[in-house]
Amino acid sequence: MLSYSFANIGSESLYVHLYSCIKNDILKGKIAAGLKLPSKRSFAKNLGISVITVENAYAQLIAEGFIYSIPKKGYFVSDIETVEGKEKIKSAIGDKKAAKYYADLVSNSVLHTLFPFATWAKLLREVILEKSEELMTVPPCSGVLELREAIAEHLYQFKGIRAEPAQIIIGAGTEYLYSLIIKLMGYDKVFAAEEPGYGKISKIYKSSNVVCKHINMDKKGVVPQEIVSSNADVLHISPSHHFPTGTVMPVSRRYELLSWVTGSKYRYIIEDDFDSEFRFSGRAIPPIKELDVMDRVIYMNTFTKSLAPTIRISYMVLPAALAEKYYGELGFYSCTVSNFEQYTLEKFISNGHFENHINRMRRYYKTVRDSFIHAIKNNEALKNAVIEEEDAGLHFTLRVDTDMTDTELKKAFLRNGIRVTCLSDYYVNRENAPKSVIVINYSNLEPEKTDHVVERIADSIKISSKIQ
Amino acid sequence: MLSYSFANIGSESLYVHLYSCIKNDILKGKIAAGLKLPSKRSFAKNLGISVITVENAYAQLIAEGFIYSIPKKGYFVSDIETVEGKEKIKSAIGDKKAAKYYADLVSNSVLHTLFPFATWAKLLREVILEKSEELMTVPPCSGVLELREAIAEHLYQFKGIRAEPAQIIIGAGTEYLYSLIIKLMGYDKVFAAEEPGYGKISKIYKSSNVVCKHINMDKKGVVPQEIVSSNADVLHISPSHHFPTGTVMPVSRRYELLSWVTGSKYRYIIEDDFDSEFRFSGRAIPPIKELDVMDRVIYMNTFTKSLAPTIRISYMVLPAALAEKYYGELGFYSCTVSNFEQYTLEKFISNGHFENHINRMRRYYKTVRDSFIHAIKNNEALKNAVIEEEDAGLHFTLRVDTDMTDTELKKAFLRNGIRVTCLSDYYVNRENAPKSVIVINYSNLEPEKTDHVVERIADSIKISSKIQ
Numbered sequence: 061m062l063s064y065s066f067a068n069i070g071s072e073s074l075y076v077h078l079y080s081c082i083k084n085d086i087l088k089g090k091i092a093a094g095l096k097l098p099s100k101r102s103f104a105k106n107l108g109i110s111v112i113t114v115e116n117a118y119a120q121l122i123a124e125g126f127i128y129s130i131p132k133k134g135y136f137v138s139d140i141e142t143v144e145g146k147e148k149i150k151s152a153i154g155d156k157k158a159a160k161y162y163a164d165l166v167s168n169s170v171l172h173t174l175f176p177f178a179t180w181a182k183l184l185r186e187v188i189l190e191k192s193e194e195l196m197t198v199p200p201c202s203g204v205l206e207l208r209e210a211i212a213e214h215l216y217q218f219k220g221i222r223a224e225p226a227q228i229i230i231g232a233g234t235e236y237l238y239s240l241i242i243k244l245m246g247y248d249k250v251f252a253a254e255e256p257g258y259g260k261i262s263k264i265y266k267s268s269n270v271v272c273k274h275i276n277m278d279k280k281g282v283v284p285q286e287i288v289s290s291n292a293d294v295l296h297i298s299p300s301h302h303f304p305t306g307t308v309m310p311v312s313r314r315y316e317l318l319s320w321v322t323g324s325k326y327r328y329i330i331e332d333d334f335d336s337e338f339r340f341s342g343r344a345i346p347p348i349k350e351l352d353v354m355d356r357v358i359y360m361n362t363f364t365k366s367l368a369p370t371i372r373i374s375y376m377v378l379p380a381a382l383a384e385k386y387y388g389e390l391g392f393y394s395c396t397v398s399n400f401e402q403y404t405l406e407k408f409i410s411n412g413h414f415e416n417h418i419n420r421m422r423r424y425y426k427t428v429r430d431s432f433i434h435a436i437k438n439n440e441a442l443k444n445a446v447i448e449e450e451d452a453g454l455h456f457t458l459r460v461d462t463d464m465t466d467t468e469l470k471k472a473f474l475r476n477g478i479r480v481t482c483l484s485d486y487y488v489n490r491e492n493a494p495k496s497v498i499v500i501n502y503s504n505l506e507p508e509k510t511d512h513v514v515e516r517i518a519d520s521i522k523i524s525s526k527i528q
Numbered sequence: 529m530l531s532y533s534f535a536n537i538g539s540e541s542l543y544v545h546l547y548s549c550i551k552n553d554i555l556k557g558k559i560a561a562g563l564k565l566p567s568k569r570s571f572a573k574n575l576g577i578s579v580i581t582v583e584n585a586y587a588q589l590i591a592e593g594f595i596y597s598i599p600k601k602g603y604f605v606s607d608i609e610t611v612e613g614k615e616k617i618k619s620a621i622g623d624k625k626a627a628k629y630y631a632d633l634v635s636n637s638v639l640h641t642l643f644p645f646a647t648w649a650k651l652l653r654e655v656i657l658e659k660s661e662e663l664m665t666v667p668p669c670s671g672v673l674e675l676r677e678a679i680a681e682h683l684y685q686f687k688g689i690r691a692e693p694a695q696i697i698i699g700a701g702t703e704y705l706y707s708l709i710i711k712l713m714g715y716d717k718v719f720a721a722e723e724p725g726y727g728k729i730s731k732i733y734k735s736s737n738v739v740c741k742h743i744n745m746d747k748k749g750v751v752p753q754e755i756v757s758s759n760a761d762v763l764h765i766s767p768s769h770h771f772p773t774g775t776v777m778p779v780s781r782r783y784e785l786l787s788w789v790t791g792s793k794y795r796y797i798i799e800d801d802f803d804s805e806f807r808f809s810g811r812a813i814p815p816i817k818e819l820d821v822m823d824r825v826i827y828m829n830t831f832t833k834s835l836a837p838t839i840r841i842s843y844m845v846l847p848a849a850l851a852e853k854y855y856g857e858l859g860f861y862s863c864t865v866s867n868f869e870q871y872t873l874e875k876f877i878s879n880g881h882f883e884n885h886i887n888r889m890r891r892y893y894k895t896v897r898d899s900f901i902h903a904i905k906n907n908e909a910l911k912n913a914v915i916e917e918e919d920a921g922l923h924f925t926l927r928v929d930t931d932m933t934d935t936e937l938k939k940a941f942l943r944n945g946i947r948v949t950c951l952s953d954y955y956v957n958r959e960n961a962p963k964s965v966i967v968i969n970y971s972n973l974e975p976e977k978t979d980h981v982v983e984r985i986a987d988s989i990k991i992s993s994k995i996q
Binding site: 084087088167168169170171172175177180181184185188192193195196197198199216220222232233235236239243247259260263264267268269368369370371372373389390392393394395396397398399400401 | 640665836
């Protein structure tokens with residue numbers, strides 16, 4: 061039996077109140093279409109109101125189409141159209157239907173078995189016990205000082221980058237930091253991204269109403285002449301390990317870009333160093349920021365790759381001049397990351413857990429990568445496939461021998477339960493894109509699946525022609 | 529004695545390595561200016577390298593000005609200019625000097641004793657134990673479904689707002705959500721904010737390169753005629769409890785605004801309901817969103833006020849048409865809130881803790897407010913002061929009787945250890961602003977201090993003329 065309270069209804073009449081309660085429950089789907097409502101008499105008795113009140117409320121609901129009556133049977137809830145509207149929005153975002161794949165080689169999700177839950181929970185508990193006052197104190201716009209100090213120390217130790225904590229700005233993901241950079245640079249500036257590249261970067265610039273050009277890459281990275289002719293002011297690149305090609309920019313090209321950036325006082329480079337932690341062999345090439353004596357490079361990195369994609373903490377190092385401008389002009393923006401997680405991450409870094417975690421992840425992913433590549437090389441059907449990678453990052457590319465278009469290729473993979481993207485997906489100008497190159501992101505792959513995944517990859521490809 | 533490792537230095541020569549190590553430590557401030565460096569001989573012995581290596585490194589450092597030698601005395605660290613640069617950035621943001629007040633009646637920080645740390649910690653622990661897989665899974669752009677469902681239920685129960693979880697967008701603070709709304713509406717739209725108002729709102733619009741007009745308020749809220757003549761497309765208001773005036777918009781004005789918004793299909797209202805939880809007496813006026821049958825109101829609320837300013841979780845309810853546009857055009861933006869906190873908040877709301885917390889906070893703040901107002905009314909020196917408030921929110925205004933300008937007034941308060949703002953601070957056009965009206969935000973005030981604070985307030989004001 062439906063039950064509603066008639067206390068505190070103010071000046072509203074009883075029947076209007078009852079009518080609203082029932083209407084809301086119908087609209088909300090709490091009372092399903094087709095359901096029989098209580099009889100007027102029993103409802104009135106139950107609610108302690110008069111039968112006439114229930115009658116008036118039912119009459120109003122009938123008039124508005126929320127319920128209907130069948131003589132001798134009673135009152136029933138209508139199948140209202142809002143239900144349709146609801147389903148429409150729901151299906152638009154797929155809240156209901158999260159597709160499942162045998163292997164998702166696109167997602168940046170991380171296997172939950174890799175996250176150091178016990179350590180994280182322990183540190184969180186410590187933070188809550190020790191820092192109740194700090195946890196409730198609004199931090200500077202750039203974030204909690206202790207975390208910025210820990211990051212400064214980490215940057216110096218592991219990347220050779222010297223940065224004052226005041227130059228480090230913490231934000232809820234690099235996407236948020238890009239939007240801060242746009243505000244800092246000005247909406248009249250021309251931004252430039254890599255072609256091919258991580259599609260989100262140019263989408264973010266465009267959705268923020270600034271011009272974003274695309275600079276073609278050669279084997280060394282973005283082509284300097286093209287940067288010049290694009291009239292770009294701000295160049296956004298990932299020199300340590302480009303996604304998706306895997307290109308590592310040699311030092312000579314880095315100097316060429318530094319030479320470009322110092323050619324005008326309005327130019328800046330954004331060095332997006334998102335997965336440089338995952339270098340499996342050889343010495344890491346120092347970041348451009350380390351060579352940046354003129355202080356014109358914004359260095360950016362994120363813990364979403366190295367720790368978890370669902371802990372939204374990223375940071376950037378602003379050149380001193382931009383840092384001053386940031387505090388002066390944008391300092392009113394609140395830091396977007398929770399204090400709880402900032403203090404926990406500070407402990408995680410300062411106590412050496414972050415370094416251990418990275419080392420463990422690196423070893424783990426090296427094993428996955430090695431067994432993946434080993435399985436590909438030992439698969440007869442893939443003997444003409446070409447692996448391109450640079451001993452780094454959490455992805456590699458695989459050029460396969462097929463007549464299928466990239467769209468057909470992806471469909472063939474999907475039929476085998478494998479979700480992949482192709483290199484051509486990362487080009488704005490698809491006509492120039494190499495065909496038949498699959499991008500394999502293994503950050504989310506259970507290691508015991510590699511052999512099966514490679515078999516399914518081989519099975520998906522119709523062997524028909526030699527590789528060009 | 530300085531100590532450096534010479535393992536893994538690759539192809540770098542020993543002296544270059546030593547030189548870099550020392551240089552970096554000087555630049556980083558680890559070796560202070562004026563410090564005497566070890567003698568070449570003892571340093572060489574200690575590091576297990578030859579004296580000539582140390583000599584070469586020192587020579588290079590001298591050549592570059594990082595160190596200097598005093599004959600017969602030794603080598604000393606120079607006072608390098610970068611130190612100056614560092615201090616400049618540091619002081620720009622006040623990382624070093626967080627001012628302390630006897631009472632800060634401006635800050636939105638919350639007393640740490642009010643936050644339910646034990647419950648929050650317990651729920652966090654449960655989430656970590658139960659949801660390790662979900663915690664590592666990237667949620668939809670709008671946030672974790674379970675949290676959006678809990679918010680939908682809460683909105684229905686406490687505000688009478690019906691919203692599908694798909695219409696609810698979770699973001700790291702309302703400031704972030706404003707920027708999403710701008711992208712959704714378009715950069716060509718004219719936004720309008722209240723005059724007076726929370727200064728950040730117009731700052732955010734302006735820093736995002738969109739036009740922001742200011743609409744004067746009368747006793748009922750923003751003046752409809754002024755909205756029309758401003759050519760605004762999007763009106764940003766806080767009808768439940770305006771900051772800083774405390775105005776609660778009557779229903780008649782709400783209908784006037786709804787009439788305006790339906791006058792063109794490009795118009796929208798942003799209903800910023802940031803502190804409506806804190807209504808101490810009387811019935812809360814329903815949000816405009818509840819009256820919004822044409823689905824043209826974006827309802828927005830935040831847990832930064834009701835829970836903690838340092839847990840960055842806010843949400844908005846998008847009209848169905850805007851929700852579809854959002855998923856279609858901006859769905860590539862990642863949700864900015866950590867999964868850990870989204871799942872914890874979901875439990876906090878669903879298990880009834882949020883409701884209990886709000887009730888406890890409301891009772892607590894009512895006590896603070898009552899004792900504050902009681903002390904003012906009983907202070908002889910403040911007998912002409914006028915309190916304006918609407919039994920709601922976490923602030924009230926106090927019109928005082930003084931010849932001082934507002935700037936002098938704030939200085940006089942500061943000398944007594946009290947930080948306040950004046951009503952005039954919230955006007956873009958300060959000439960129109962009422963003078964001598966102090967805005968008192970007591971969200972951060974220890975209750976045992978109220979009497980002393982009122983004494984200090986009285987003491988700060990030179991009584992010189994009757995209130996106009």
